[in-house]
Amino acid sequence: MPRETKENSPSSRLALRGDLLDFVGAPGWGELDSPTVRFQPDSWLLIEDGRLAGSQAQEPDDSWRKADHSGRLILPGFIDTHVHCPQLDVIASYGAELLDWLHRYTFPAECRYADPAVAQQGAARFLDALLAHGTTAAVVFPTVHKVSTEALFAAAEERGMRLITGKVLMDRHAPPALLDDVAGAERDCIDLIQHWHGRARLAYAVTPRFAPTSSPEQLAMAGALCRADASLYMQTHVAESRDEMRWVAQLFPSARSYLDVYAAVGLLHPKAVLAHGIWLDAADRRVLADSGAHLAFCPSSNLFLGSGLLDWPATAEAGVKVSVASDVGGGTSLSLQRNLLDGYKVQALAGHRLSAWTALHAATRGAAEALGLASEIGHFGVGTLADVCVWDWAMGPVAQARDALVESLHERVFAWMSLSDERNLACSYVAGRQAFTRDISRNLARGS
Structure with missing residues (x-):
């Protein structure tokens, strides 16, 4: 369970700590090392009044309510x-x-x-x-x-x-x-x-x-x-x-x-x-x-x-x-991870190798851009609405052993995409409000 401070604070400022991953552009097909990938390990994602206010490596001050998800992956919804x-x-x-x-x-x-x-x-x-x-x-x-x-x-x-x-x-x-x-x-x-x-x-x-x-x-x-x-x-x-x-x-x-x-x-x-x-x-x-x-x-x-x-x-x-x-x-x-894995298999049958970057981009920023909604969702740009999900990198001994042996970021994310599903989801936020959390096994969409 994440360590959270000021849980009952009326503050509209929320900081999430974890490994932040999103895209600043569209990765090229088959790229395993793409400049469009923005990875910020062990960083804080800042949410104010339901919108993203930035990210930083250092812990924010006490005016922020904090949820410590250290060691977890944080993605756009x-x-x-x-x-x-x-x-x-x-x-x-x-x-x-x-x-x-x-x-x-x-x-x-x-x-x-x-x-x-x-x-x-x-x-x-x-x-x-x-x-x-x-x-x-x-x-x-x-x-x-x-x-x-x-x-x-x-x-x-x-x-x-x-x-x-x-x-x-x-x-x-x-x-x-x-x-x-x-x-x-x-x-x-x-x-x-x-x-x-x-x-x-x-x-x-x-x-x-x-x-x-x-x-x-x-x-x-x-x-x-x-x-x-x-x-x-x-x-x-x-x-x-x-x-x-x-x-x-x-x-x-x-x-x-x-x-x-x-x-x-x-x-x-x-x-x-x-x-x-x-x-x-x-x-x-x-x-x-x-x-x-x-x-x-x-x-x-x-x-x-x-x-x-x-x-x-x-x-x-x-x-x-x-x-x-x-x-x-x-x-x-x-589960879009399961669908992305099936997408990899479909492309493999035709002799193509779908990278984790192309796959995840298509389910986040790429989808937002295709819908004309990139100013609102799909990435961690300042001012976008804080539709954010927190994931465990690995669940269970098989996935945990695989995660411990990865040698590159793409290898780790591809293994996560291949071995994870909804059971890896720790919590979801919609416009900065917690909408689902696994830790107490109930949906908070209408009450938090």
């Missing part, structure tokens, strides 16, 4: 750029590829979120689980039901979290209980935007699930919303599986590609987040890069559903920004 709140209910479901997965597991789970009580309980459980896994900001799919979006926004506001979400749009090829219509969906979106977008740390994302479940008219409506307000985000899926690719080609025969369906209606822009992108071709990557939109790489989900393997270097070389996401429940863990 992770940013999960693609995850489904209602799919916690079906995580680790057996034996389905993408399209079968939707009909056997996802859609029945999402039907339950029409009930406000289910939506509220699900949102609270989901966000508390994120915080307990070291994720302090996220881009989230709710369901088609307006109430599920409202529940997520309200729960995130209560916890002070950065959250991007929006009502799912589906007007075809789904169970009747999950279908909306163009006019009704537009009214719901406008109402949600007016009530929640830009409030606290919340932002609205126009959210067509994927091209097959929205009619051309609904996709056009979604594009019109984006054009009307450039501050809105957009989230969807693209080119996840080969069966999905064939289906989209049948439904949109005039489109050059799956991505072209979105481009044609104005859904590709700098605030667009597209999950997967495994089966995009070179022309698609150029379009994506030119639009400023970015891809959320979901390696655990891609492996679990057998969807395919993203070529990250080719995507990056085309100028497309790449973040990393859990995609739970297709993914099998909210």
Whole structure:
């Protein structure tokens, strides 16, 4: 347990002691010794009024409340750029590829979120689980039901979290209980935007699930919303599986590609987040890069559903920004370390070696930059909000023995990334307020 002074002090100044690690830029692919890595061993991270006020080697004076996490790793909170709140209910479901997965597991789970009580309980459980896994900001799919979006926004506001979400749009090829219509969906979106977008740390994302479940008219409506307000985000899926690719080609025969369906209606822009992108071709990557939109790489989900393997270097070389996401429940863990390790394995299969620096950057500063939020989160720059997580370098005799034998910083961080998960998390802070702590085994998001 950390040694903390002035625990009951009303002071808004908090100093965290530990090994500070963040990024000042984007590391090059494969770099093991990168100038973009900022490592400050045994230093103090200073937080004042919920924002980062700097860092220093010497102990601050007694005007600061201090939490001594000596020997622990302190990172910016992770940013999960693609995850489904209602799919916690079906995580680790057996034996389905993408399209079968939707009909056997996802859609029945999402039907339950029409009930406000289910939506509220699900949102609270989901966000508390994120915080307990070291994720302090996220881009989230709710369901088609307006109430599920409202529940997520309200729960995130209560916890002070950065959250991007929006009502799912589906007007075809789904169970009747999950279908909306163009006019009704537009009214719901406008109402949600007016009530929640830009409030606290919340932002609205126009959210067509994927091209097959929205009619051309609904996709056009979604594009019109984006054009009307450039501050809105957009989230969807693209080119996840080969069966999905064939289906989209049948439904949109005039489109050059799956991505072209979105481009044609104005859904590709700098605030667009597209999950997967495994089966995009070179022309698609150029379009994506030119639009400023970015891809959320979901390696655990891609492996679990057998969807395919993203070529990250080719995507990056085309100028497309790449973040990393859990995609739970297709993914099998909210732990971004587990997803980063799966990302390493995916790249290794293609003959690429994903460094710990490229991986961690994509889950912190890189994700923040891709979302246009680098002035707020993702690194330890002065003035950013103090979304911070404290981790044990090693848990258990195997990891501890490995940690004792490392010979370089990259080797140590890569071993941590490979062997750690949520059990290594000591505590999470959201805007400088403790949101989760393992030491007393309870979530403090609403009371500390």
